[in-house]
Amino acid sequence: MKKFSAEKIFDGKNIMKEKVIVTDVEGKILSIDDSSEHDSSSVNFLSGAICPGFINAHCHLELSYMRGRVPKEKGLAQFIRDLLSIRNERMEIVMEEIVKADEEMRRNGIVAVGDICNDDHTLNTKSKSKIFYHSFVEAYGFIPANTAKYFSAALNVFTKAREKNLSASITPHAPYSVPEELMKKIFSFSENEKQIFSIHNQETEAETQFFANGTGDFTKLLNEFFKLNSSEVFHPTGERSVNYLLKFIPKEKNVLLVHNTFTSEEEMKNISNEFSKVYWCTCPRANLYIENRLPDYKRWMSVNDRICIGTDSVASNDVLSIFEEMKTIQQKNSFISTEQLIQWATINGAKFLELNDQFGSIEIGKTPGLNLISDLNEKNMLSENSAVRKII
Ligand SMILES: [Zn+2]
Structure with a gap:
C-alpha cells in the first residue's frame, strides 16, 4: 500500500486539498481520505499538485x-x-x-x-x-x-x-x-x-x-x-x-x-x-x-x-x-x-x-497513474519553470 498527498490534488475535474490518496503497489486507487485520518509519518507528502496520468x-x-x-x-x-x-x-x-x-x-x-x-x-x-x-x-x-x-x-x-x-x-x-x-x-x-x-x-x-x-x-x-x-x-x-x-x-x-x-x-x-x-x-x-x-x-x-x-x-x-x-x-x-x-x-x-x-481521474477502483506538477503559482497557474514528474 502507498499513500500520497500534496498541497493540491487535481482529481481530473476539481481541486481537492488536505486529502490522502491510498493506492496498492500497482497504483490502483483504494481510497481518498481526509488527511486527518492518517498518521502523517505514513504519508508521502509531495510539494506541488498531484493529477492523474x-x-x-x-x-x-x-x-x-x-x-x-x-x-x-x-x-x-x-x-x-x-x-x-x-x-x-x-x-x-x-x-x-x-x-x-x-x-x-x-x-x-x-x-x-x-x-x-x-x-x-x-x-x-x-x-x-x-x-x-x-x-x-x-x-x-x-x-x-x-x-x-x-x-x-x-x-x-x-x-x-x-x-x-x-x-x-x-x-x-x-x-x-x-x-x-x-x-x-x-x-x-x-x-x-x-x-x-x-x-x-x-x-x-x-x-x-x-x-x-x-x-x-x-x-x-x-x-x-x-x-x-x-x-x-x-x-x-x-x-x-x-x-x-x-x-x-x-x-x-x-x-x-x-x-x-x-x-x-x-x-x-x-x-x-x-x-x-x-x-x-x-x-x-x-x-x-x-x-x-x-x-x-x-x-x-x-x-x-x-x-x-x-x-x-x-x-x-x-x-x-x-x-x-x-x-x-x-x-x-x-x-x-x-x-x-x-x-x-x-x-x-x-x-x-x-x-x-x-x-483519466483519481477515483476509487481506477489505475490512472499519478503525476506531480511543480511550481504552480499562487493562482494555480503554470509557470515557465513548472515541470511534471511521474510518481506512479
Ligand atoms: Zn497528426
Whole structure:
C-alpha cells in the first residue's frame, strides 16, 4: 500500500486539498481520505499538485525518427512534401527512435495514447509498452478508383495490430485525402476492436480553399508533388471541408477531430450540438511548428467537456509531453485555468478513447497513474519553470 498527498490534488475535474490518496503497489486507487485520518509519518507528502496520468489523444509514434528534420512554419502542404521526401531512414534507426519516444512519453506522465498508424513499425514497441495504445490505422489516397487498394493497405496494418492484441480501428486520414467511397468503406467496417475514429480536420487554410474552389497549396501538392491531375481526382464541393466529413461521421460513435485551427465558432457549436460524440483535439505545439498559428481557444470553451490534447509527432514538435502542450496553451491564453487544462489532458481523452473506467481521474477502483506538477503559482497557474514528474 502507498499513500500520497500534496498541497493540491487535481482529481481530473476539481481541486481537492488536505486529502490522502491510498493506492496498492500497482497504483490502483483504494481510497481518498481526509488527511486527518492518517498518521502523517505514513504519508508521502509531495510539494506541488498531484493529477492523474495524461492521455495523449493524438500522436504518430512511427514518425519519431523525424525529430528536428522538418523545417518549421512552412505550412501544411510543404510539411507533407518535406515529410514524404525524408521517409527513407534506416530501419534500425526508425525502430530505436520509436522505443525512445515511447519511453519519453512514459517519463512525461502519459499513460494512454491514441496513435496514428500508417505502417507496422510501432506494433512491437506498443505491444510491450507500459503505456496503453489505441492504434488508429489510417486509410487514405486521392484516386477514387483505387479505393479497394487503399482500404486493403490499411486492413493489412490493422490485421497485424490485432494479431498482437493491440486495440485498433481503421480511420480516415483527413477530408482532403479520403474520397467518398473510401469514407463509406471505413465507416462501415465492423471489425474494429473499438468503433472510435480520429480524423485530421481544418489544420490549414489550404484545406478550405481546396474544397471551396479547387485552388491553393493542396491543389499544387496534388498536381506537382503527387503528379496527379487534381481536377480529375477531386471535385470541389463549394463547401467547407468539415461539411464533407459530416456526411459520413456516425453520430453514435466517438470521433476525434484533430487540430481544428481553422474551424469557425459557428461550426464548432453546430457540430457539437448535432454530434454529441465528436471530441475536439488540439496539438498547439505542432500548430505553431507547422503553421505558426494557434486555434482561437475562446471558440473552444463551449465544448470544454470534449476537448482533448495531443502532441502530434516529433516531426512537428520537439518533445512528446502533454504537460508542455498545456503550458504552451496557457502561456498564450491565460483565461484557461490549470484545472480546465488538466480536464482536457486527462478525463476528456480517457472518455474519447473509452478508457475512463481505468484512466483519466483519481477515483476509487481506477489505475490512472499519478503525476506531480511543480511550481504552480499562487493562482494555480503554470509557470515557465513548472515541470511534471511521474510518481506512479
Ligand atoms: Zn497528426
